[in-house]
Amino acid sequence: MSTAVAQKRGLGAVIWDYLTTVDHKKIAHLYLVSGGLFFLIGGLEAMIIRIQLMKPDNDFISAGLYNEMITMHGTTMIFLAAMPLIFAIMNAVVPLQIGARDVAFPFLNSLGFWLFLFGGLMLNVSWFTGGAPDAGWTNYAPLSTTSPGHGVDYYVMGLQISGAGTLIGGINFLVTIVNMRAPGMTYMRMPLFTWSVFVTSTLILFAFPALTVGLFLMMFDRMFGSAFFDVGLGGNAIIWEHLFWIFGHPEVYILILPLFGAFSDIFSTFSKKRLFGYSAMVFATVLIGFLGFMVWAHHMFTVGMGPIANSIFAVATMAIAVPTGIKIFNWLFTMWGGQIRMTAAMLWSIAFIPSFTIGGMTGVMLAAAAADFQYHDTYFVVGHFHYVIVGGVAFGLFASLHYWWPKMFGKVLNEKLGKLAFWPFFIGFHLTFFIQHFLGLMGMPRRYWVFLEGQGLATGNLISTIGAFFMAIGTIIFLINVVYTSVKEKKVSGDPWEHGRTLEWSIPSPPPHYNFVQTPLVRGLDPLWVEKMDGKEGMTPAEPLGDIHMPNASILPFTISLGTFIAGFGFIYQVDDPIWLVAVFAGMGLTLGSMLTRSLKDDLGHHIHKEELEEDIKKGVGK
Amino acid sequence: MADQSHSKPVHHQEYEKKQHREEMKQQVLTFALMILFTFIAFGMVIFEVDSYFIIPTLIILAVVQVAFQLYYFMHMKNKGHDMVAVMMYGGVAVAALTIITFTSIIWW
Structure with a gap:
């Protein structure tokens, strides 16, 4: 990462720099490293699940541990790996794409990250303190409310803390995109990645409160003796399911939409063509976001909502296939007749199209409520959502990392190793999950610890496990590539793909910490391409060279988040012994005290002076 | 001024x-x-x-x-409040949907 800088300044200074940074580019690094770490932990849990299911009646791990594995695999992959990795790309790219010098609220950006990290750490601490959550990633009541031990308490507190961080991040990007676009960057000139982040942030804003409410009710049921979900005391367990899915279904669009945007940018760059049907793509993105709120109950067809509710949600769900289809066709048409370059990023993107389409197709099958009674809670569902999440989100993350890695770190990831990582992952992915559809149709239920001999499930499960090992090999090669690139590869220019179309490619890689020496003037869609076609080297500035105002670094986001982390433990263990209330008060004291400090102490930021900028321009930053 | x-x-x-x-x-x-x-x-x-x-x-x-x-x-x-309106009505719509669900499907 920044090894060269580290040698000059000493490790302590670098760590302090990252603890206090409010720079969106460094926060992107933090999200990337911690999200990557959780991705590896989640992957390890997946491998353990697959080894357990390798042969009939296996006893590799115990039934209880298996429940903890599936719960933590799902929770980690969704909340602690996919979300932060998406936030890493958002932070690294969005301010650059709209010509801004930072996000709207740099302090909150940092706070969002630290809340997410401490929430994620809290969830994983549960492995060492007597058992992880074991009620499935959906945490349905009454299984969750009656689960013994503190596992589910960790789920509740951990997700509450990291969820607050995500909500803060989402609001931050909304305000950034609404208010901080460069002159001339109208809504209909925003790159599609920025558009999809905008829609995603709206979904975060509207969907996460439902999770927050659900988690609060769960917290009170488990820790303070309330009975929201306890049927025996007049509660209703279905309330949790609705709240969870009112959040949970938009959540899957929160995961996939930013990567739809990234694919759009990648296809357009490596086909050397403008995106086909730009306005239709924007419309489809908004429509998917809108419809995403009206379909949650398709996760609950077998709950007994009645035929009318089931039919409404079935039809609404199938409707989503229309805007998604628009997108698939537009990507194909973008490539059609283009000057296609098969880079690693492009390889992942092209592989995404058929993989995701299979996932979409099984999605429509599941949406047929009557048929879903057969599929529900079988491996067919597991196959379906891994096709959309791995085939869409994971492929998208790999593609975006390859595409934007030079912008983040100044070096292009080695292409040969990139392609070498792709093939085992791609083959392993289809090997693992395609067969699971058939296992599901044959009646294998999801979440079961073992299957028995003579049920005809042994071969399919063995194939699935072999595929999982291929995916692990692909991931390891990607990690080797990261190390190899940082040691061996050469520094690159601001526009390493040479056909860069959007604003981020008009500035050096990695950009100076103020991003743009002068705010650029945007004259059309794909602003850099417009300038290139006019025979210009870079962007036309929209302002004279002058002092730049930048925010100051601060340790307060870290201490605020640390406070919630300490208080979280207090809340969990005060059930056993009231002495733990000390932790609640100490933690909340730290959090509120830090907030008070932030409120009372003026922090007006600092200026980068014109003279320093002129020095930088002489060194070649302006071009 | x-x-x-x-x-x-x-x-x-x-x-x-x-x-x-x-x-x-x-x-x-x-x-x-x-x-x-x-x-x-x-x-x-x-x-x-x-x-x-x-x-x-x-x-x-x-x-x-x-x-x-x-x-x-x-x-x-006044002018320039379009985004504010979109967000507020969006939020109201989602909240209304939640309330309709609770009153029509869960507690009927």
Whole structure:
């Protein structure tokens, strides 16, 4: 990462720099490293699940541990790996794409990250303190409310803390995109990645409160003796399911939409063509976001909502296939007749199209409520959502990392190793999950610890496990590539793909910490391409060279988040012994005290002076 | 601010003055209406009007008051508030959907 800088300044200074940074580019690094770490932990849990299911009646791990594995695999992959990795790309790219010098609220950006990290750490601490959550990633009541031990308490507190961080991040990007676009960057000139982040942030804003409410009710049921979900005391367990899915279904669009945007940018760059049907793509993105709120109950067809509710949600769900289809066709048409370059990023993107389409197709099958009674809670569902999440989100993350890695770190990831990582992952992915559809149709239920001999499930499960090992090999090669690139590869220019179309490619890689020496003037869609076609080297500035105002670094986001982390433990263990209330008060004291400090102490930021900028321009930053 | 308005041409100044007067009139009017609504609401409860009448009336009065607050006092009627409106109505729609679900599917 920044090894060269580290040698000059000493490790302590670098760590302090990252603890206090409010720079969106460094926060992107933090999200990337911690999200990557959780991705590896989640992957390890997946491998353990697959080894357990390798042969009939296996006893590799115990039934209880298996429940903890599936719960933590799902929770980690969704909340602690996919979300932060998406936030890493958002932070690294969005301010650059709209010509801004930072996000709207740099302090909150940092706070969002630290809340997410401490929430994620809290969830994983549960492995060492007597058992992880074991009620499935959906945490349905009454299984969750009656689960013994503190596992589910960790789920509740951990997700509450990291969820607050995500909500803060989402609001931050909304305000950034609404208010901080460069002159001339109208809504209909925003790159599609920025558009999809905008829609995603709206979904975060509207969907996460439902999770927050659900988690609060769960917290009170488990820790303070309330009975929201306890049927025996007049509660209703279905309330949790609705709240969870009112959040949970938009959540899957929160995961996939930013990567739809990234694919759009990648296809357009490596086909050397403008995106086909730009306005239709924007419309489809908004429509998917809108419809995403009206379909949650398709996760609950077998709950007994009645035929009318089931039919409404079935039809609404199938409707989503229309805007998604628009997108698939537009990507194909973008490539059609283009000057296609098969880079690693492009390889992942092209592989995404058929993989995701299979996932979409099984999605429509599941949406047929009557048929879903057969599929529900079988491996067919597991196959379906891994096709959309791995085939869409994971492929998208790999593609975006390859595409934007030079912008983040100044070096292009080695292409040969990139392609070498792709093939085992791609083959392993289809090997693992395609067969699971058939296992599901044959009646294998999801979440079961073992299957028995003579049920005809042994071969399919063995194939699935072999595929999982291929995916692990692909991931390891990607990690080797990261190390190899940082040691061996050469520094690159601001526009390493040479056909860069959007604003981020008009500035050096990695950009100076103020991003743009002068705010650029945007004259059309794909602003850099417009300038290139006019025979210009870079962007036309929209302002004279002058002092730049930048925010100051601060340790307060870290201490605020640390406070919630300490208080979280207090809340969990005060059930056993009231002495733990000390932790609640100490933690909340730290959090509120830090907030008070932030409120009372003026922090007006600092200026980068014109003279320093002129020095930088002489060194070649302006071009 | 003062010297800025002096530099403007006379007709512009007069136009702005007229605008401000209009704005003031609207604010006073909505304020008066809001107080009246509050009196009506309290009055209906004090005089124990039939609850089938009182509940919908109170809800309507409340909605109108919120609209007054947002559009006249918080300037949503002025230009440049499109995004604010989109977000607020979006949030209201999602919240309404949740309430409809709870009352129609869960607690029926």
